[in-house]
Amino acid sequence: MISVNKSPISKIDSVNFDGLSFGSVFTDHMFVCDFSGGSWTDPKIIPYQPITLEPSARVFHYGQAIFEGMKAFKDDQNQLFLFRPKDNFKRFNISAKRLAMPEVPEDIFMKGLNRLVRLEENWVKCGVGRSLYLRPFMIATDAAISAAPSKNYKFMIIASPAGVYYSGEVRVLIAENYSRAADGGIGFTKAAGNYAAQFYPTSLAQQKNYQQVIWTDSNSHEFVEEAGTMNVFFRIGDTLLTAPTSDHILDGITRKSVLKLAEDLGIPTEVRRISVAEIKNAARNGELKEIFGTGTAAVINPICGFEHAQEVFELKMFNNSYASILKDRLTAIQHNRADDPYQWRHMVP
Amino acid sequence: MISVNKSPISKIDSVNFDGLSFGSVFTDHMFVCDFSGGSWTDPKIIPYQPITLEPSARVFHYGQAIFEGMKAFKDDQNQLFLFRPKDNFKRFNISAKRLAMPEVPEDIFMKGLNRLVRLEENWVKCGVGRSLYLRPFMIATDAAISAAPSKNYKFMIIASPAGVYYSGEVRVLIAENYSRAADGGIGFTKAAGNYAAQFYPTSLAQQKNYQQVIWTDSNSHEFVEEAGTMNVFFRIGDTLLTAPTSDHILDGITRKSVLKLAEDLGIPTEVRRISVAEIKNAARNGELKEIFGTGTAAVINPICGFEHAQEVFELKMFNNSYASILKDRLTAIQHNRADDPYQWRHMVP
Numbered sequence: 130m131i132s133v134n135k136s137p138i139s140k141i142d143s144v145n146f147d148g149l150s151f152g153s154v155f156t157d158h159m160f161v162c163d164f165s166g167g168s169w170t171d172p173k174i175i176p177y178q179p180i181t182l183e184p185s186a187r188v189f190h191y192g193q194a195i196f197e198g199m200k201a202f203k204d205d206q207n208q209l210f211l212f213r214p215k216d217n218f219k220r221f222n223i224s225a226k227r228l229a230m231p232e233v234p235e236d237i238f239m240k241g242l243n244r245l246v247r248l249e250e251n252w253v254k255c256g257v258g259r260s261l262y263l264r265p266f267m268i269a270t271d272a273a274i275s276a277a278p279s280k281n282y283k284f285m286i287i288a289s290p291a292g293v294y295y296s297g298e299v300r301v302l303i304a305e306n307y308s309r310a311a312d313g314g315i316g317f318t319k320a321a322g323n324y325a326a327q328f329y330p331t332s333l334a335q336q337k338n339y340q341q342v343i344w345t346d347s348n349s350h351e352f353v354e355e356a357g358t359m360n361v362f363f364r365i366g367d368t369l370l371t372a373p374t375s376d377h378i379l380d381g382i383t384r385k386s387v388l389k390l391a392e393d394l395g396i397p398t399e400v401r402r403i404s405v406a407e408i409k410n411a412a413r414n415g416e417l418k419e420i421f422g423t424g425t426a427a428v429i430n431p432i433c434g435f436e437h438a439q440e441v442f443e444l445k446m447f448n449n450s451y452a453s454i455l456k457d458r459l460t461a462i463q464h465n466r467a468d469d470p471y472q473w474r475h476m477v478p
Numbered sequence: 479m480i481s482v483n484k485s486p487i488s489k490i491d492s493v494n495f496d497g498l499s500f501g502s503v504f505t506d507h508m509f510v511c512d513f514s515g516g517s518w519t520d521p522k523i524i525p526y527q528p529i530t531l532e533p534s535a536r537v538f539h540y541g542q543a544i545f546e547g548m549k550a551f552k553d554d555q556n557q558l559f560l561f562r563p564k565d566n567f568k569r570f571n572i573s574a575k576r577l578a579m580p581e582v583p584e585d586i587f588m589k590g591l592n593r594l595v596r597l598e599e600n601w602v603k604c605g606v607g608r609s610l611y612l613r614p615f616m617i618a619t620d621a622a623i624s625a626a627p628s629k630n631y632k633f634m635i636i637a638s639p640a641g642v643y644y645s646g647e648v649r650v651l652i653a654e655n656y657s658r659a660a661d662g663g664i665g666f667t668k669a670a671g672n673y674a675a676q677f678y679p680t681s682l683a684q685q686k687n688y689q690q691v692i693w694t695d696s697n698s699h700e701f702v703e704e705a706g707t708m709n710v711f712f713r714i715g716d717t718l719l720t721a722p723t724s725d726h727i728l729d730g731i732t733r734k735s736v737l738k739l740a741e742d743l744g745i746p747t748e749v750r751r752i753s754v755a756e757i758k759n760a761a762r763n764g765e766l767k768e769i770f771g772t773g774t775a776a777v778i779n780p781i782c783g784f785e786h787a788q789e790v791f792e793l794k795m796f797n798n799s800y801a802s803i804l805k806d807r808l809t810a811i812q813h814n815r816a817d818d819p820y821q822w823r824h825m826v827p
Contacts, residue, residue, distance in 0.1 A: 159533055182528060191674050192675075196539055229677035264534075311661075314656075314675060325541040325543070328578035358625045
């Protein structure tokens with residue numbers, strides 16, 4: 130049973146929903162459940178508030194921290210939906226296992242999510258592009274700095290209203306030296322540590338006026354892996370290409386949704402290793418039509434140019450791109466403006 | 479100027495200094511300095527206490543967290559020393575840069591350290607093996623979950639009394655699939671995220687009754703890199719071998735101290751890539767005499783056996799091993815029982 134302690138006041142009236150900066154405003158409540166003595170106890174929703182930890186808490190020292198990103202949507206009749214939440218739940222526990230953290234039971238994860246979203250329903254606005262971004266996360270709380278897994282953890286869900294994600298024109302630098310993940314490592318998880326590692330190489334790209342890095346494999350830097358914190362797709366001729374998931378590529382929920390939609394729209398898709406050389410050759414001979422990133426926050430983010438080994442390539446933007454067709458189709462399903470033969474929409478009880 | 483707010487009471491009388499578990503007891507005070515508005519402000523020593531952060535603090539989500547481990551020692555005249563603290567300071571800022579975190583100025587790091595150790599001098603006990611373990615660390619505190627570097631940080635130093643580190647007999651499993659760090663990644667830093675990634679593969683080794691994993695390169699798994707959270711040395715015949723530092727191997731301070739001491743003791747040393755095949759061949763023909771790990775916590779930790787690809791090898795333990803000679807020499811310098819031609823000892827003012 131989830132106990133609910135409602136906030137006496139709401140800050141919703143102070144929020145400008147038309148000027149939201151991603152991930153900086155949070156709703157009135159949060160879900161919390163602690164793991165200790167080998168079990169998850171006392172799941173609760175309480176007013177959004179700071180958390181207090183010992184300076185020796187293992188999350189600060191050894192990085193046992195994982196998260197998920199997902200969204201709740203409203204349709205035009207004010208019905209509330211989550212998009213493929215069980216996929217996030219499953220991936221959360223895949224991350225947990227790899228980071229030697231306890232798995233969260235499905236009923237705690239799903240009921241916590243449903244109750245929180247229902248409680249915060251006024252924060253979910255109608256209209257394509259608008260959503261409530263949900264951030265389940267788990268941190269290690271043991272007050273001891275021996276290098277071993279924590280015995281105590283905190284699982285939380287916080288929620289942040291999101292508007293249309295607009296990143297401007299995105300150009301990317303294809304990595305020649307830096308890498309995001311190793312074979313045998315944790316690149317397939319949503320571990321906090323994977324993200325901090327990307328910031329510095331990304332800042333170097335930004336100094337050259339690229340917004341993101343396309344990561345390449347750490348062995349040879351010959352094969353593309355992800356774009357920034359997104360999975361990455363390429364359109365060569367009429368074929369849509371993306372790299373296969375592995376222990377160093379995230380099994381993105383937007384990625385697999387896009388693949389399924391593309392197949393059902395009759396778009397030829399190939400999931401295989403893609404070399405940088407192939408991309409550059411296709412760009413040179415005019416066959417490279419599109420590059421885009423996929424992820425929960427941005428949904429589908431077109432990339433209009435790239436650099437690799439001092440060579441700069443620019444793509445022509447055009448109407449009816451795969452990126453725009455697939456994004457329209459996906460957001461229509463998310464907002465209940467289209468049929469959902471895949472049962473991706475989960476109605477919030 | 480560092481402000482000092484002394485704790486009205488000390489918990490030192492409640493501590494059993496002969497039964498310390500590593501990293502679980504902390505002294506009465508901690509050093510704190512916050513970074514905001516582009517600069518470090520208000521360095522202070524305050525009573526040891528919990529810290530309060532927003533649930534959206536970036537350290538919980540994107541793993542911007544780094545640390546150092548170092549020790550303070552007392553000699554038999556109650557003089558207080560740190561061991562090579564500037565090396566820790568420099569490495570801390572190397573980690574900071576790679577994680578897109580602000581560097582800590584030398585005077586804040588060193589003065590904070592000196593003042594804290596001096597204030598806690600009663601916690602540093604005399605005798606070889608006894609020390610005060612110091613843990614400088616930095617965490618990202620911005621209350622926003624956009625995937626970008628934080629603008630606000632907290633730098634802290636906490637201190638934990640340490641006794642003789644005894645880990646029992648250590649046997650290790652040489653990694654065939656899992657890896658610790660990638661080329662182009664952050665393995666050379668003391669980033670929190672590097673440690674969480676090791677716990678699960680280590681737990682698999684522990685299920686087979688191995689205490690630690692010897693990590694191999696992520697490309698081929700043919701070359702040894704580190705042992706658990708330590709650098710690793712091998713003695714083949716009379717030669718002491720260790721892997722060169724790189725972007726995926728930590729530039730360990732104990733490692734480089736051991737190399738220097740070995741050279742000056744006339745021990746032949748080689749710093750080069752070492753293949754698993756070479757180690758196994760040397761073990762088979764009796765040339766592999768020793769394996770040991772080096773690190774601040776354990777100093778030098780002998781390894782008495784290993785497994786790789788279902789083959790098990792056991793080493794004979796013997797007197798006057800390189801491990802014991804080098805450990806005696808190093809701890810004698812640390813505790814001011816031997817000359818220090820290297821100027822590694824830093825007297826705490």
